[in-house]
Amino acid sequence: MELIELFLASILSNNMALIFILGMCSLIAVSTSIKNSVNMGVAVIFVTFITAVINWPIYELLKATNSTQISLLVFIIVIAAFVQFLEMFLAKFFPKIYESFGIFLPLITVNCIVLSVSLFFQTRNYTFAQTAVFSLGTGIGWTLAMILLAGVRQKMYRVSNVPKGLRGRAIAFLILGILALAFIGFSGIGRITF
Template sequence: MANESLPLIFLNAAVVNNFVLALFLGICPFLGTSAKKETAWNMGLATTFVMVVSSVSAYGINWLLVELQLEFLRLICYIAIIASAVQLVEMFVKKYSPALFRSLGIFLPLITTNCAILGLALFQTAKEYDFIQSLVYSLGAGAGFILALMLMAGLRERLELARVPTVSQGAAMSLMLAGLLSLAFMGFAGLGASHG
């Protein structure tokens, strides 16, 4: 069992090994929903919620699978859990905020295939975190995801008003921006404990 302190786990997941900018997880929603700050914020919240739910359930399922010595089913079980959690969020959002449901569009069901979430479940298993540590880790990862999305959305909102050459509009520009952000986040590397 890992004996890292809780604040360190949180900081590690949120900033030092930021899921988006340092580990390249969840790039699709990062590029897809970061055009406006409001969408980015809501997307971040929805993803964080799914992260927490699936992290807690993954912890339980992993315990069960280890007890039954069925570890090779881990991947299939995790993905099934995540798909159910996303379904839950989707129904919830659709019922309570139809406007939000429309603005997130296709990216809401696509949270299932957000690698940040499956990555979180796999990493916490690999690091042998206990229940509380897993919970903190998922909260940290969610906070880091929101942070990256909001930073990117802020930059892109500014860029809307700027005149850039037509060649560099669109995806190429977003990737260059992400590269600069990632470069900035590398400055935190000295804080971290270890990889992952």
């Protein structure tokens, strides 16, 4: 039951984008359409999950050798290498998806949530199972926030006349603020608090 609560909390009540305000640069830039948001979200879920699963045993090895002070550097190297691999894979086998990402695929390397998942499991002393569940839920939660933002933005531009000063990123920040308030309402659902 604890893993299910952790999973739900990482998606809803502790959403990295809407509660911790992480990963905003790519979230706002890519959320111009639902299709782009889904593609980017799948890539972020995949990268976040795989890098956390790789970084957990590395951190345990560093703990055993009393070398945890270099964990941040190791985490960054693992994330950068994996994103580079993903970029080459998509360019080779899925060129249309690769082209739709443009500059934002390499930006996954510096997306705050990818690194923060590794830092969170480190500071919270998560087990391997907790790390896997937390990383998967975090990626899904970030994707959910991006898809919601993209959907509201698309609908808003179709049915309303957004004032000139609020078009683009400004309206995205307002929408994110309202979504964050809504997601705070999920905080009473589970026993797990961070």
